[in-house]
Amino acid sequence: MQRRRAPRRDEEGLIPVLADITREVENAVRRPPVRPAVRTQFQVAALLVREERARVKADTALTPAKRDHELKRLDGVATLLAKIAARDTSLLALLAEDARVSDAAREYKASVMRAGGIEPPEEPERPAPVAPTQATDKRTEKRAEKRVVPQSVISRQMANPFLAPNFEAAAERAAKPRRLAGWELLEPLFRSFERDAPGAPACMDLPEPRHVPVPQGRDLMPHQARVVAATARGHRTFLLADEPGLGKTAQALLAAQAADAFPLLVVVPNVVKTNWAHEVGLWTPLRRATVVHGDGDRVDAFADVVIVNYEILDRHAGWLGDHGFRGMIVDEAHFIKNKTSQRSQNVLEISDRIRTRTARPLMMALTGTPLINDIEDFRAIWQFLGWIDDEKPLGKLMTSLEDTGLTPADPGFYSAARTSVVDMGIVRRRKVDVVADIPARRVADLPVELDDAAGRSIRASEEALTNRLVQRYRAAVEARMEGEVVDGVDHALARRVAAAELKDSSSKAKGENVFTMVRRIGQAKAGLAADYAAQLARNVGKVVFFAKHVDVMDQAEQTFADRGIRYASIRGDQTPKVREQNITAFTQDPDVEIVVCSLTAAGVGLNLQVASNLVLAELSWTDAEQTQAIDRIHRIGQSEPVTAWRIIAAQTIDATIAALIDSKSGLAARALDGASEEDVPSSTDVQLEALVTLLTDALTTDAA
Structure with missing residues (x-):
């Protein structure tokens, strides 16, 4: 049996680790553009070279020869870093005395020190954040001025003053990379959907359909019941990407019922806001829904389901984040694909605050967009679901990637990474996939609310028409012969009155009528x-x-x-x-x-x-x-x-x-x-x- 060679002393400690990282950075910089993770590696390596040089110089236990040897090795790493910076001069800004060190860089620095056999020191208390520039301050103030807190919400807060945060999920979200520390992982995750897409499933394994209690007169199709069954088993994050017409709304509401995720926040496009309230009544009739309009003057803060559209989310993001929701659904989730947009930032802010307050909330993103196209568009959706942050995978996804035993340098990583993401909760079925479940033809009603000036005018006209019909009816009742009495509404007379109105409407008479x-x-x-x-x-x-x-x-x-x-x-x-x-x-x-x-x-x-x-x-x-x-x-x-x-x-x-x-x-x-x-x-x-x-x-x- 061949014995493994013991590492030489020069291969131990922090300096060899820094040399390996620097060589990785050098290889990456040769293939622009330089990604954020590579810039972080460069900055951390430079900081540690600087600190290690100071430590070596101050270490009185070292002999002069040993000190010179260590400094020479550090000079070699520093020289390579200088060559890298000469190739990409934008990296020089990371070496400035006032250069910002991100939280991700601090975490990475600590992991590198541990890899080199050094226990990182306790983090000092962070200084107060630097005051924003005047322009930023004005934007923040303007945004704060736009936010409202409806009176109904204040009443609920007074009735429930002890909505304390629940930090049970903190450990899961804070899972630290071990073997994959230092690797750029987000780009390989996105690329995995392009490299291994042909023939690969885009749907997590779902349990067999089980009996799901539904209101009388409602039927749940087998493919819908599978998602509800997965929720009942404890799954809490879904990217539900079924094609339109396969009943995503019903699946989401019944999943919320199975997870007891009430109160539930639903963020939707304006065109389907009223339809969501209608669907709540159909699928979860014991739950009360409220729709947020304008400044929320008519919102019922004690309702089980709060429905708000993207366009007014910025006004309500403040109280929505602190309301104590146990679940959040984002419909037409591709609306948040642009992370720099206000609507995307509002959704991410609220979802993050919900996860801070609630252990394992139900988070569902609904979209009919195919997963294979423009996979970068799903960056914000994955962040909403809590799978990633700006720089790395989180929690269960990071653990799953660690458990593969692979790195992005291994050929099998992309296929395994794609599977890890899909298993987090991607559900994609097409009509042709579940054709046996659904009728060959169906009519689906989409109620919309006309809440603008035109809508108010239409309702006023309808009220005027109704009043005209009532006046005609009452005039006819008063003109009856004495002794002719009918209890309640005389339906025969009502039809005669309506027929007369229809005849007048069919003529070319001016004025508002049914047509x-x-x-x-x-x-x-x-x-x-x-x-x-x-x-x-x-x-x-x-x-x-x-x-x-x-x-x-x-x-x-x-x-x-x-x-x-x-x-x-x-x-x-x-x-x-x-x-x-x-x-x-x-x-x-x-x-x-x-x-x-x-x-x-x-x-x-x-x-x-x-x-x-x-x-x-x-x-x-x-x-x-x-x-x-x-x-x-x-x-x-x-x-x-x-x-x-x-x-x-x-x-x-x-x-x-x-x-x-x-x-x-x-x-x-x-x-x-x-x-x-x-x-x-x-x-x-x-x-x-x-x-x-x-x-x-x-x-x-x-x-x-």
């Missing part, structure tokens, strides 16, 4: 619908956008143009040649992401099955018209399940019309199949029923 109101709602929804279509196009590819009115189509197309999204247009005033050119552009040009279609001009006779997602920006008056639009992509040859996203203006007559269309869709199907002798519902039926509903709801409310 002008519905058109104004379509105009008010146009920007929100286009915004959602743009998100879909980014996430899943080609999207069909349907609208009834030209001005709604114009507004949508302007939105797409402003965002640099290429689109085609199909309208009634086009020549057959132009129409065919636009259809070909959408179906064959991969850069044309959206086709904007007129519901009347493109509702029949088109084959757009290259897309599997469709946005209905305006409601039809019949289910048949809506179905014809959906059938442009749900036809023979379509290989994926089809989802039609129906944009509905919440708290307006729009929601009433949607419910009426759905209630009559079954009747229409039975009639068309020959199973019913009833006539197929017409648009007049829905228009009349919408007015009847407005009137009877108002009369019932007055009676109560």
Whole structure:
């Protein structure tokens, strides 16, 4: 058996460690750009050479010959550092007396000293931070001035004055690198998704679906139940990147239920804020949701789920970070990909404060963006989830990388690193992966709230219309013959009143009526619908956008143009040649992401099955018209399940019309199949029923 050679004395101690690090830096600097971790290695090596030189000179226990020998060895390292700095002169700034030494550099310095057999001294108390420059100070003050604390939040704080932080997770987050100390790890982690992507899974192992209690009338698909089961087993961080249409919202809410992660903070784009509140009522009906608008004057701080949009997050970041949330969900998480943006900084600030106060909170990032493209975009998302910080992996991810026994210099590191990240909680399923779980065609409602001036005007007009109907009804009741009494609401009379209003509305009489109101709602929804279509196009590819009115189509197309999204247009005033050119552009040009279609001009006779997602920006008056639009992509040859996203203006007559269309869709199907002798519902039926509903709801409310 061959005996291992004992190390020579010159191979022991701090100097050989510094020499190895310096050679690593030299090799890295030859391949620009120089990464932050390499700059840290250079600075720490230079600092330790300087300190070791001073220590050697002051060590009276050394003989003159030994001292000269040690100083000569240090000079060799210093000379190499000088050559490195000559190659990249920006490194010289790190050697200045007033150069900042980051926390990461301090940690790395301590690990290098231990590797050289020296126990680092206790860290002195940090000096107070240097006062910011005047410009920075003004920005900070301006940001602080914008932040608000709603009165409801103050009331909750007074009712719960002992929301103490929980530091149980501190040790896990502070896991220190051992074997991988000194290695730059973040870049290899990101690159691992590019080098080992082909054929490699982008989804963590999920447990078999288990029974998940859901509200009556709700069904959970097997792929959704797997995420909830993983949460029930204790997993607490997820990058849920399922394609749109696979029910990420339901999975997130039921995961929060399984983890008891309430109160729960949900950060979303404005266009889906109202829909999240609606989904909370559907999937977790025992939990109360509140939506933050403006300065939060109407927020319910005692609610279980607090929903806030990115655009106003800066105003509320202060109290949200201290509210005691046990979970945080970020929807359309690719919105925070730019770490320098205010929205990204607000999200990261709040998530970090939640982790400081709460042990193992549920943190979920939801996005339909494929993981393989632009992997650098996920830097902020991984940081939100607590997997990394600005410079290194954290906690379980660092432990997993250490346990591989590999370094970035080893060929197998990238595959193992990718697996380590995926196992942290990446979940990516496509429609084709779970096609057996989901229906071939479905209509998904997306409620939006019209909280601007146009929305307020629409609600005022609807109130005026309702009052007019009530006055007509009461006038008719007063004109009845004596002795003709009906308990409660006279539904026959209500229908006659509604029919009279509909007749007046159908004439060319001036003023607000049900038709002008519905058109104004379509105009008010146009920007929100286009915004959602743009998100879909980014996430899943080609999207069909349907609208009834030209001005709604114009507004949508302007939105797409402003965002640099290429689109085609199909309208009634086009020549057959132009129409065919636009259809070909959408179906064959991969850069044309959206086709904007007129519901009347493109509702029949088109084959757009290259897309599997469709946005209905305006409601039809019949289910048949809506179905014809959906059938442009749900036809023979379509290989994926089809989802039609129906944009509905919440708290307006729009929601009433949607419910009426759905209630009559079954009747229409039975009639068309020959199973019913009833006539197929017409648009007049829905228009009349919408007015009847407005009137009877108002009369019932007055009676109560």
